[in-house]
Amino acid sequence: MEKKVSLKDIAAHLGVSITLVSYVINNKEKEARVGPEIAEKIRKTARELNYQPNLIAKSLKSGKTNTIGLIVADISNPFFSGIARIIEDEARKHGYVVIFGSSDESAEKSQDLMNVFLNRQVDGFIIAPAEHTEQQVNALQNSNIPVVLIDRYFPSVKTDCVHINNFQAAYQAVDHLAASGRKKIAMMAYETTLPHMRERVEGYKAALKENDIRFKNAWLRKANYQHITKDVTAAMAALLEPVLQVDAFFFATNTLAVECLKIINRSGIRVPDDLAIISFDENDAFDFFYAPVSYMSQSIEDIGKGAVQLVIDRIKHPRKKHSSVVVEAKLVLRSSSGKK
Amino acid sequence: MEKKVSLKDIAAHLGVSITLVSYVINNKEKEARVGPEIAEKIRKTARELNYQPNLIAKSLKSGKTNTIGLIVADISNPFFSGIARIIEDEARKHGYVVIFGSSDESAEKSQDLMNVFLNRQVDGFIIAPAEHTEQQVNALQNSNIPVVLIDRYFPSVKTDCVHINNFQAAYQAVDHLAASGRKKIAMMAYETTLPHMRERVEGYKAALKENDIRFKNAWLRKANYQHITKDVTAAMAALLEPVLQVDAFFFATNTLAVECLKIINRSGIRVPDDLAIISFDENDAFDFFYAPVSYMSQSIEDIGKGAVQLVIDRIKHPRKKHSSVVVEAKLVLRSSSGKK
DNA sequence: TTTTCTATTTTAAACGTTTAAGCATATATT
DNA sequence: AATATATGCTTAAACGTTTAAAATAGAAAA
Numbered sequence: 001m002e003k004k005v006s007l008k009d010i011a012a013h014l015g016v017s018i019t020l021v022s023y024v025i026n027n028k029e030k031e032a033r034v035g036p037e038i039a040e041k042i043r044k045t046a047r048e049l050n051y052q053p054n055l056i057a058k059s060l061k062s063g064k065t066n067t068i069g070l071i072v073a074d075i076s077n078p079f080f081s082g083i084a085r086i087i088e089d090e091a092r093k094h095g096y097v098v099i100f101g102s103s104d105e106s107a108e109k110s111q112d113l114m115n116v117f118l119n120r121q122v123d124g125f126i127i128a129p130a131e132h133t134e135q136q137v138n139a140l141q142n143s144n145i146p147v148v149l150i151d152r153y154f155p156s157v158k159t160d161c162v163h164i165n166n167f168q169a170a171y172q173a174v175d176h177l178a179a180s181g182r183k184k185i186a187m188m189a190y191e192t193t194l195p196h197m198r199e200r201v202e203g204y205k206a207a208l209k210e211n212d213i214r215f216k217n218a219w220l221r222k223a224n225y226q227h228i229t230k231d232v233t234a235a236m237a238a239l240l241e242p243v244l245q246v247d248a249f250f251f252a253t254n255t256l257a258v259e260c261l262k263i264i265n266r267s268g269i270r271v272p273d274d275l276a277i278i279s280f281d282e283n284d285a286f287d288f289f290y291a292p293v294s295y296m297s298q299s300i301e302d303i304g305k306g307a308v309q310l311v312i313d314r315i316k317h318p319r320k321k322h323s324s325v326v327v328e329a330k331l332v333l334r335s336s337s338g339k340k
Numbered sequence: 341m342e343k344k345v346s347l348k349d350i351a352a353h354l355g356v357s358i359t360l361v362s363y364v365i366n367n368k369e370k371e372a373r374v375g376p377e378i379a380e381k382i383r384k385t386a387r388e389l390n391y392q393p394n395l396i397a398k399s400l401k402s403g404k405t406n407t408i409g410l411i412v413a414d415i416s417n418p419f420f421s422g423i424a425r426i427i428e429d430e431a432r433k434h435g436y437v438v439i440f441g442s443s444d445e446s447a448e449k450s451q452d453l454m455n456v457f458l459n460r461q462v463d464g465f466i467i468a469p470a471e472h473t474e475q476q477v478n479a480l481q482n483s484n485i486p487v488v489l490i491d492r493y494f495p496s497v498k499t500d501c502v503h504i505n506n507f508q509a510a511y512q513a514v515d516h517l518a519a520s521g522r523k524k525i526a527m528m529a530y531e532t533t534l535p536h537m538r539e540r541v542e543g544y545k546a547a548l549k550e551n552d553i554r555f556k557n558a559w560l561r562k563a564n565y566q567h568i569t570k571d572v573t574a575a576m577a578a579l580l581e582p583v584l585q586v587d588a589f590f591f592a593t594n595t596l597a598v599e600c601l602k603i604i605n606r607s608g609i610r611v612p613d614d615l616a617i618i619s620f621d622e623n624d625a626f627d628f629f630y631a632p633v634s635y636m637s638q639s640i641e642d643i644g645k646g647a648v649q650l651v652i653d654r655i656k657h658p659r660k661k662h663s664s665v666v667v668e669a670k671l672v673l674r675s676s677s678g679k680k
Numbered sequence: 681t682t683t684t685c686t687a688t689t690t691t692a693a694a695c696g697t698t699t700a701a702g703c704a705t706a707t708a709t710t
Numbered sequence: 711a712a713t714a715t716a717t718g719c720t721t722a723a724a725c726g727t728t729t730a731a732a733a734t735a736g737a738a739a740a
Binding site: 052053054055056057059060065067074075076078081082084085088089092097098099100101102115116117118119120121258261262265283284285286287288289290 | 392396400437438439459601623627
Binding site: 016017018019020032033034035038057059060061062063 | 716717718719720721722724725726727
């Protein structure tokens with residue numbers, strides 16, 4: 001790779017100092033009182049030599065990299081890649097670039113990624129935190145590194161964050177199932193201590209209670225992220241055999257939904273007649289299930305834009321009060337829940 | 341954000357020179373003949389102060405950023421986000437980090453992204469090039485900047501690249517449709533001059549010819565990326581009304597397939613009885629269409645790993661001969677094509 | 681005792697920027 | 711004529727590293 005043109009080259013070309021060139025390139029001629037003729041010459045040579053500033057050098061000097069580190073569970077999950085797309089666009093509008101990493105819900109990988117990104121001097125983080133990463137996030141906060149949590153959050157750690165009201169969203173979904181006459185409503189959740197999941201479960205339980213349905217332990221199934229398919233298969237088997245034990249199912253994420261739907265598809269269970277279904281998040285696949293799947297939709301647009309807005313605010317104003325953006329979730333009803 | 345600990349701080353702490361600290365931190369004690377006691381002290385202080393190297397400074401010195409720039413059409417497309425995930429993992433194994441951008445198939449955005457990434461001194465690019473970006477890619481090549489093209493490529497520009505044999509893959513899919521008795525086979529493609537698409541179309545036509553089916557212009561439909569839905573809707577209307585004009589459909593990408601399937605879903609057409617279907621690429625949604633969709637699968641694993649391998653090779657050996665990795669594509673048959 | 685090693689440590693320059701401060705020269709103000 | 715002010719440009723230091731070259735000190739060899 002040929003050496004790139006630097007300020008030095010332009011300066012040498014014209015026999016002037018690097019300083020002068022820097023001023024002109026950065027449009028500081030006025031303040032620096034650069035002569036108009038020489039300024040014009042500098043600009044001309046810069047164009048001719050096709051000068052491109054070295055952002056690495058700029059960063060070293062300024063301490064700013066204009067880079068945001070994005071850490072999610074898995075960039076190939078459509079929920080996260082959708083958010084990543086919005087974040088990318090929004091960040092670039094503000095002159096930022098995004099480096100990303102997938103934690104696979106592992107605290108260790110999460111820490112690795114944070115370290116790598118920190119050493120690369122990212123100006124801020126947008127993180128969908130994995131389980132047991134409270135201390136990691138806390139450490140960032142203590143070092144005054146801008147962090148915005150998305151999707152999940154930690155009540156114990158004061159941070160900027162963007163998320164929905166999980167309790168209320170789950171409540172609404174399950175309440176709808178109950179209101180349409182379902183009496184035995186199961187839920188498939190992740191096995192995690194993350195509060196957003198706990199809240200979804202609590203919303204589910206609260207909706208049951210409100211509808212005078214006595215919650216049964218067997219209805220609430222949890223899958224471990226590290227072996228989803230196995231856990232989901234077992235859970236479904238328990239609920240579907242020897243006969244269908246429930247008349248409705250609420251899925252806590254799109255990934256869980258997809259796994260479960262595959263099994264339901266093979267099982268001969270009729271949706272919504274035998275089983276009503278509502279999922280969280282969106283997925284292309286929901287449209288193509290024979291009974292298009294109803295879902296609790298989070299606006300990834302709002303999440304992405306909110307996150308970028310917050311992180312840039314925080315970079316600009318490190319001491320300002322933390323704020324949470326609560327994004328609206330809305331229930332999209334289709335035939336899987338028994339269309340009205 | 342508090343100032344980070346630098347070599348200088350460690351040096352000051354111990355009253356030694358920065359150089360010495362640098363040698364120890366980089367495990368160059370042997371070559372630099374650093375005294376063992378002082379080396380130990382330096383290591384200890386580094387740990388105590390929690391020293392983390394500033395990669396920006398390192399980069400400025402070395403001219404290497406250990407960063408790969410990834411440009412795809414749209415990171416939220418599952419095909420690309422899947423590849424991005426593989427690239428991320430593979431790159432990190434080799435100490436690289438990935439910054440990404442979506443071109444939206446626009447040459448202008450593509451150029452913007454290249455410039456931004458270049459100014460940030462990425463060590464190499466992995467690009468799924470948009471239409472009319474030959475010159476851009478060529479310019480990178482001429483500046484000896486490592487580039488690997490994925491998914492698409494330009495015959496006129498000598499580059500490293502990873503792709504499937506598009507002609508053969510399309511041929512195989514369409515040949516299967518013909519072999520199972522379909523006589524009127526339509527294809528939905530993108531309206532683009534990109535060779536990979538042209539080859540898919542040619543593969544389609546060749547398969548028709550080979551099966552003694554006379555190609556009709558009306559069967560080949562093209563959608564513009566900028567207004568897919570509109571174009572697909574029009575194309576489908578033309579083929580489905582007033583009566584179904586064809587008995588099989590081949591989709592050139594997963595995005596096109598999803599759009600078309602939505603319409604087919606609403607239309608009352610029975611798949612595969614009235615219409616057999618094969619798509620390119622994969623998609624969660626294919627599993628849930630009432631007749632699970634057959635598809636020509638490209639291994640995103642192979643594409644991602646191949647791309648990273650090639651770009652790192654190229655970074656290490658700038659002058660070596662260009663190589664193309666041809667990834668295998670395999671036809672996955674399910675009921676949409678009329679299960680055997 | 682002077683010279684020559686050898687072992688350890690420091691100096692200095694470099695990567696490509698930014699920017700405060702300084703230095704001429706010319707022009708304007710007393 | 712002396713002084714102040716403007717104008718145009720350069721010097722130098724800094725950001726945090728790396729690394730070749732030089733310096734220092736002590737021990738061994740002459």
